[in-house]
Amino acid sequence: MTSSRKLIIAGAVVASVATATVIATQSGASRDETRLSNTGLQHVEIRRVVIRSVPIRRGSLLAVRANRALYRLDRRNAPPCFGAGPASDVGNVGAITCPRGGFPRAGQPVLDFSVYESTRHDVRDLSLFRIEGFAADGVAAVEFLRPNGSVAVRVPVAGNVYATTAVPEGPVAGFAAVDEAGKRIERSP
Amino acid sequence: MKRIVFLVIALVVATAIATLARPAPASAGWCWPNCSGYGYLGPSTSTNNGCWYSSGEVCSYYGYWFNTGIAKTCYPGCNWNYQTTSMVLYGFENRERIRGRLTVKADTVYLRPSEVSMSGSLRAQVAWYAGPASQLNTAAIG
Numbered sequence: 001m002t003s004s005r006k007l008i009i010a011g012a013v014v015a016s017v018a019t020a021t022v023i024a025t026q027s028g029a030s031r032d033e034t035r036l037s038n039t040g041l042q043h044v045e046i047r048r049v050v051i052r053s054v055p056i057r058r059g060s061l062l063a064v065r066a067n068r069a070l071y072r073l074d075r076r077n078a079p080p081c082f083g084a085g086p087a088s089d090v091g092n093v094g095a096i097t098c099p100r101g102g103f104p105r106a107g108q109p110v111l112d113f114s115v116y117e118s119t120r121h122d123v124r125d126l127s128l129f130r131i132e133g134f135a136a137d138g139v140a141a142v143e144f145l146r147p148n149g150s151v152a153v154r155v156p157v158a159g160n161v162y163a164t165t166a167v168p169e170g171p172v173a174g175f176a177a178v179d180e181a182g183k184r185i186e187r188s189p
Numbered sequence: 190m191k192r193i194v195f196l197v198i199a200l201v202v203a204t205a206i207a208t209l210a211r212p213a214p215a216s217a218g219w220c221w222p223n224c225s226g227y228g229y230l231g232p233s234t235s236t237n238n239g240c241w242y243s244s245g246e247v248c249s250y251y252g253y254w255f256n257t258g259i260a261k262t263c264y265p266g267c268n269w270n271y272q273t274t275s276m277v278l279y280g281f282e283n284r285e286r287i288r289g290r291l292t293v294k295a296d297t298v299y300l301r302p303s304e305v306s307m308s309g310s311l312r313a314q315v316a317w318y319a320g321p322a323s324q325l326n327t328a329a330i331g
Binding site for chain 2: 084116
């Protein structure tokens with residue numbers, strides 16, 4: 001390989017790295033300030049939770065609402081997991097997600113744990129059975145939307161958590177996070 | 190001769206003890222497409238075993254499940270939040286209803302039947318809900 005060709009390749013590599021750095025810093029990927037300020041009501045012992053062969057024994061109870069307990073589950077050397085379970089049995093976590101890349105993130109201010117159901121085989125319309133989840137600072141409410149885009153129910157967020165068992169009947173097709181002013185920050189796919 | 194007989198008897202006894210002492214499988218289980226790989230769940234995928242939806246769903250046999258989970262990959266692609274364009278419903282079903290949680294994320298998630306207020310004999314399920322096929326592995330333990 002001639003020295004001029006080596007120089008061209010080295011220049012191309014440097015240019016690519018510089019471009020990637022600019023894109024990362026301009027897009028906000030490297031300065032994600034999305035956060036959960038709720039550090040938990042109390043630390044609790046978590047029972048029978050093993051993620052990738054590693055047991056999770058401690059968690060922070062972020063809120064108890066609508067007969068549900070919602071947790072942040074801390075892991076060593078990994079972003080925290082999030083879970084929910086019955087409020088009557090704190091420490092018994094029945095649903096767990098360990099979001100890749102962590103939660104919250106810019107562009108993902110809501111981690112929805114809601115349960116959907118259907119009693120029809122012929123269509124894939126889903127209705128809400130229970131609403132619950134986690135939301136980043138700045139999210140004032142989560143709106144669940146009908147297939148036509150209208151709001152089926154609006155659930156307020158307090159302490160980075162939302163939950164209710166008062167769900168509307170009928171099909172739901174996604175949700176949106178809204179801020180204090182009612183502006184939509186993010187919409188689910 | 191006696192030594193050989195004793196040796197054979199000792200071997201038989203040792204084998205019997207070893208066999209009896211081996212722990213039984215801790216629990217029943219189900220995996221799709223198998224317990225070590227990924228499959229594609231799209232609108233035409235089916236396990237053909239009587240799932241809630243005749244296509245676009247994979248489901249277990251009826252069992253008393255303790256937990257189910259899915260590991261979904263970035264196929265066919267992820268944004269920088271590890272979100273794909275394919276949505277699945279994962280959870281449980283019986284003859285009356287199908288229930289679960291929706292996700293588009295390339296993540297590993299777990300769910301117990303009690304979380305969807307279901308109990309008794311159930312099928313663990315993952316159903317395609319929107320978008321292209323998802324690449325995932327799902328399993329349930331009972």
